[in-house]
Amino acid sequence: MDDIEGMFAGTPYLVAEDDASVARFSIVQDRSERSREKSVAVQERIATEGQELFEPYVRAIRSRLVAESNKIEGYEWTHSQVNEVALTYKELLEAPIGSLMQAVRQDSRVYEALGLYKAHEIADEWARTADRPYEYEIRSLHELITYGESYAGRYKQVENKIGGTNLRTSAPWDVTLHMRELCDWWQGCEVNPALEATVLHAWLTHIHPFEDGNGRMARLLANMSLARNGFPPLLVRSQVDRGQYYDALARSDDGDILPLYDLFVQILNRTVRLMSRPDYVREIIKDRLLSTVRDRYTLWRPLPDQFFRALSASLKSCGWSVLLQGNPDLGSFSLLAERDPEGNSWYGKVVDGNRVPKWLLWYGFNSETLKDLLGANTSYPSIFISVRDHDPQAIHPYRPLRIGEGGVEEIVLRPLEGKTVLLRSGYDVKEVDITTAASIVAHALVE
Numbered sequence: 001m002d003d004i005e006g007m008f009a010g011t012p013y014l015v016a017e018d019d020a021s022v023a024r025f026s027i028v029q030d031r032s033e034r035s036r037e038k039s040v041a042v043q044e045r046i047a048t049e050g051q052e053l054f055e056p057y058v059r060a061i062r063s064r065l066v067a068e069s070n071k072i073e074g075y076e077w078t079h080s081q082v083n084e085v086a087l088t089y090k091e092l093l094e095a096p097i098g099s100l101m102q103a104v105r106q107d108s109r110v111y112e113a114l115g116l117y118k119a120h121e122i123a124d125e126w127a128r129t130a131d132r133p134y135e136y137e138i139r140s141l142h143e144l145i146t147y148g149e150s151y152a153g154r155y156k157q158v159e160n161k162i163g164g165t166n167l168r169t170s171a172p173w174d175v176t177l178h179m180r181e182l183c184d185w186w187q188g189c190e191v192n193p194a195l196e197a198t199v200l201h202a203w204l205t206h207i208h209p210f211e212d213g214n215g216r217m218a219r220l221l222a223n224m225s226l227a228r229n230g231f232p233p234l235l236v237r238s239q240v241d242r243g244q245y246y247d248a249l250a251r252s253d254d255g256d257i258l259p260l261y262d263l264f265v266q267i268l269n270r271t272v273r274l275m276s277r278p279d280y281v282r283e284i285i286k287d288r289l290l291s292t293v294r295d296r297y298t299l300w301r302p303l304p305d306q307f308f309r310a311l312s313a314s315l316k317s318c319g320w321s322v323l324l325q326g327n328p329d330l331g332s333f334s335l336l337a338e339r340d341p342e343g344n345s346w347y348g349k350v351v352d353g354n355r356v357p358k359w360l361l362w363y364g365f366n367s368e369t370l371k372d373l374l375g376a377n378t379s380y381p382s383i384f385i386s387v388r389d390h391d392p393q394a395i396h397p398y399r400p401l402r403i404g405e406g407g408v409e410e411i412v413l414r415p416l417e418g419k420t421v422l423l424r425s426g427y428d429v430k431e432v433d434i435t436t437a438a439s440i441v442a443h444a445l446v447e
Contacts, residue, residue: 007192010185011199012206013257017216021258028262032194035268040230042275044187056285059086061233062124066116069219071238072245075112082113088266089114093121094184097144109149116216119144123220135183142210142217151211155179160208178207186225189333193229194268197222198261202252222264232271234264240332241267241344243325247397259396270342274331297333300380303413303420303434308348310438318446319353328363328381336381347383350445359445360386360398370422383411385445407444413438 004015013026046057064081070077079210087091092100093114100118101180105143126133133141143153151157155175159168163205170178182203189196201222208214223234241263248260274280304327310321325346335343341364349360363381370382385408386398400410410424413434421437423430432440 002235007195008199008257010181011203012255013199013202013252013264014255015258016256024262025258027095028258028265029192029195029231031269032192032265035265035272036193036230038272038276039232039268042272043230043232046281047276049143057069059083060284062086062117062120064235065120065223065233066113066217066388068235068237069116069216070112072219072236072242072399073215077113082117085110085113086117093118115145115147116220119220120223123224125226127224130333132186132228133183133221133224134187138179138183138221142213145216145220146210149212150172155209158211175207175209179209182207192346193226193231194265195257196229197225197231197234198257198264200225201264202249202257202260205249206253206312231268232275233435234267235271236267237329237332239325239329240345243323243349247325247346251397253336260296262396266342266344270332270335273335273340273342293334294330295335296337296379297330299415300413301327303415304347307411307413307421307434307438310434311348311442314438314442315350315446318442320350320358320442320446322348322350322361324348332363333381336363336365337379337394341365343381357388357397359388361411362398363388366412367424369427370410370412370424370429373424373427379410383413385409385411385441407447411441 004022008014015021043100047054060079060083063086064079067077067079067082070082089100089103089110092103097118100114116293121139122144126137139153139155146152155170159171182200185203186196186200189199191199202219204218204221205214210217219234219236226234244263248263251257251259277283278351308322308324315321325348327347328343328345332343332345344362344364347363349357350361351357361383366382368383384400386400389397389399407425408423409426410422412422412424414420414422417431419431420434421432423432423437423440
């Protein structure tokens with residue numbers, strides 16, 4: 001335990017001292033190291049696939065990072081749109097920063113993409129020098145991201161609050177001190193790079209030093225930290241990861257860094273799995289990655305929304321509700337079809353009439369029990385149910401059901417079937433329509 005305490009010296013974070021937490025931290029550390037080893041090998045292979053592909057490949061990856069980071073903050077961009085804007089303004093992106101700012105300052109919509117794109121470009125250059133940025137350099141990146149705003153590159157002047165939480169961030173008069181503490185730690189830290197990126201991200205968002213742009217800055221700096229050490233991009237996907245990401249960030253605000261660390265390593269492993277595919281680079285450039293499963297995904301994708309609406313209506317009649325956490329994107333959908341747990345993600349949190357979380361619905365691949373009953377995979381993800389864990393030493397806020405705790409254990413949404421939903425309870429499987437399925441699940445959870 002002393003070694004773990006040493007890793008967090010000088011930070012606001014810790015890992016609980018119970019055996020389960022220490023064991024879980026060790027598991028995440030090992031997964032992180034394996035992810036790094038695989039990433040280095042994969043990226044070495046990618047580098048040999050031809051220099052003519054390198055520039056469009058980097059642009060495609062950077063466009064995805066920018067689009068997802070913007071979408072998390074409510075700016076609606078697709079990676080194709082970011083890629084197109086980056087191509088349109090390619091010469092400006094290669095010019096001095098001042099020229100870029102002046103040229104697009106009248107078009108705030110374009111700057112949403114280009115400012116963050118250029119910041120990622122600069123961060124990648126800094127990562128290659130192996131130097132960590134100082135406090136004033138972090139402010140310069142923020143100025144680039146938020147150029148044209150009165151607060152660009154400046155620490156906040158008034159207290160801010162993160163929507164939907166009771167978190168009190170650093171007071172304006174404490175920000176300079178707290179940012180200096182963070183940067184001093186970063187300059188000298190020698191922990192696992194994935195843990196370094198996690199602490200950096202959590203700490204900056206907890207300080208919340210800027211009036212706006214804190215989330216984008218945190219993800220940018222985390223990616224810089226990872227890029228320095230051979231890791232793949234940390235692509236936090238707005239559609240897939242948002243709910244679990246915010247939940248883990250809330251845990252980090254209470255000092256528990258393990259859930260966020262676990263999530264970041266899961267995201268990195270997911271990216272490495274996709275990068276390991278033989279035609280990954282060309283498919284990314286052509287924007288047709290995983291096209292073999294795209295048709296199935298397109299058919300399936302409306303069903304989670306339909307089921308969510310039906311479940312919301314059924315729970316509402318009981319005084320409860322469900323909060324959407326996310327849905328798999330094409331990449332995660334493909335991983336689940338291959339029975340790869342790196343595609344797992346949260347679907348919805350069920351809360352009672354007092355808004356207290358009770359249950360978690362989450363995506364995974366089909367259980368062995370369902371496979372045995374059906375004789376094969378369904379080719380579509382399963383939705384599982386976990387119960388809120390009230391143990392203060394629990395590593396995760398939800399745990400799997402024990403026998404007798406819930407009537408429904410597994411849900412599968414199937415397009416083009418007369419009865420769209422499969423419900424499994426133990427070894428009993430029934431086929432029902434979406435409305436009936438939602439009613440059964442809602443009443444099982446409430447009761």
